[in-house]
Amino acid sequence: MLHKLVFYVFVCSITISCGNSTADSSVKIIAPKIAKQQNSIKANLVYATEIYKAKASLGFYLTGRVGDSLLACSQKGRIELTDSVGSSKRLLIDLKAAYLVDKLFMLPRPNHKWFICWQETSMDGLRSCFAVFSSEYLKPDWKLVFMNPNPGRPVVDGTAAYISTLGMVSKILVENGDVVWKMDSLFNTKKLQFQEIQSAQVYSNEIIFIDFTAPGIRDYRDSLILDPITGQRKNK
Numbered sequence: 001m002l003h004k005l006v007f008y009v010f011v012c013s014i015t016i017s018c019g020n021s022t023a024d025s026s027v028k029i030i031a032p033k034i035a036k037q038q039n040s041i042k043a044n045l046v047y048a049t050e051i052y053k054a055k056a057s058l059g060f061y062l063t064g065r066v067g068d069s070l071l072a073c074s075q076k077g078r079i080e081l082t083d084s085v086g087s088s089k090r091l092l093i094d095l096k097a098a099y100l101v102d103k104l105f106m107l108p109r110p111n112h113k114w115f116i117c118w119q120e121t122s123m124d125g126l127r128s129c130f131a132v133f134s135s136e137y138l139k140p141d142w143k144l145v146f147m148n149p150n151p152g153r154p155v156v157d158g159t160a161a162y163i164s165t166l167g168m169v170s171k172i173l174v175e176n177g178d179v180v181w182k183m184d185s186l187f188n189t190k191k192l193q194f195q196e197i198q199s200a201q202v203y204s205n206e207i208i209f210i211d212f213t214a215p216g217i218r219d220y221r222d223s224l225i226l227d228p229i230t231g232q233r234k235n236k
Contacts, residue, residue: 042202046156048105048117062104069108077101077118093133098122105153112136115174117151117163128165130154132174142177150196162200162207169197169209169224171231181231183224191218206234 051064051071062073073079077095082088095101095118103119112135119128126149131140152164161174167187171180186194192214201208209224225234 039203039205042157042204044158045202046107047199048107048115048154048156050153051104051106053102062101064104064106066106066108071106073101073104075100077120079106091138092135094138095120095129103151105151107154107156109174113141115154115156115161117154119149119151125149130161130163130172130177132177144172144177144179152197153199155199155202157202162202162209164197164200164209166196167194169200169226171207171228183226183231186224193218193222194224202228204228 049064049066051062051066051073054061054063054072061075062071064071070082071079071092072082072089073095075097076099077093077097078091079093079095080089081092082090093114093116095116097118097120099121101118101120105117107115109115109132114133114135115131116133117128117130119126124147128146128148128151129143130146130151131143133140146165146168148165148168150166154161154163156174159173159175160180161172163170163172168182168184169186170182172178173180188194194209194211195214196212197209198212201210205228207226207228209226211222213219213221226232227234
C-alpha cells in the first residue's frame with residue numbers, strides 16, 4: 001500500500017511540474033529587422049561648369065571647356081566659343097559687365113540657351129548675377145542680381161536651380177528666373193559663417209547647403225537643411 005501511495009505522489013508531481021513549466025515559460029517573438037533606407041542624392045542633377053582664370057598670355061581672362069566647346073571670356077564678360085583649339089572664335093554671349101567679371105559658371109540648356117552665373121565688379125561693389133541667355137541674342141531672357149559676392153556653383157534639378165551667394169541660398173526656376181524661395185541674412189560677421197557655400201546637396205526630401213571653413217577663425221563647417229518645396233528649416 002505504501003509503494004502505491006509513493007508512486008501516485010510521484011506521478012502527480014511530474015504532471016504538475018510539466019503543467020507549470022508550460023504555463024510559466026514565455027515565448028519570445030523576434031521581429032525581423034528592417035534595414036533603414038539611406039537617403040541618397042537625387043539622380044540626374046546637372047552642375048554648372050566653372051570657367052577658370054587663364055594666363056594673361058592667352059589674351060583672355062577666363063577660359064574653360066563645357067562639353068566639346070572651348071570658351072573664353074574677357075574681363076568685361078565677352079564670351080567667345082570655339083569647337084577646337086585653333087579654330088576661329090565666334091561671339092556667344094556678352095555679359096556687358098561694368099568693370100570686371102572674376103568668377104563664372106556656365107551650363108548649356110536646351111534650344112541653344114545657356115544658364116550663367118557670374119560675379120562682377122560694379123559701381124556699387126561686388127555683386128552676383130544669374131541669367132539665361134539665348135546664343136542667338138545678346139540680351140538675357142531673364143536676369144537676377146544680388147548685391148552679394150561669392151556665388152556658389154549652381155545645381156539644376158529638372159526645371160529648378162539651387163543657388164547661393166554670401167549669406168544667401170535660394171531656389172529659382174531656370175525657365176523664367178522666378179524665385180521659389182530664398183533665405184538670406186545667414187552671414188555671421190564674427191565667425192564668417194556662410195561666407196562662401198558649396199553646391200547644394202539635393203535629396204528628394206531635403207536640400208543641404210554646407211559652407212566652407214574660415215581659416216584662423218572657424219575650422220568647422222556649418223550646414224543648413226531646408227525643405228525643397230517651402231525652403232523652411234528642417235530639424236535633424
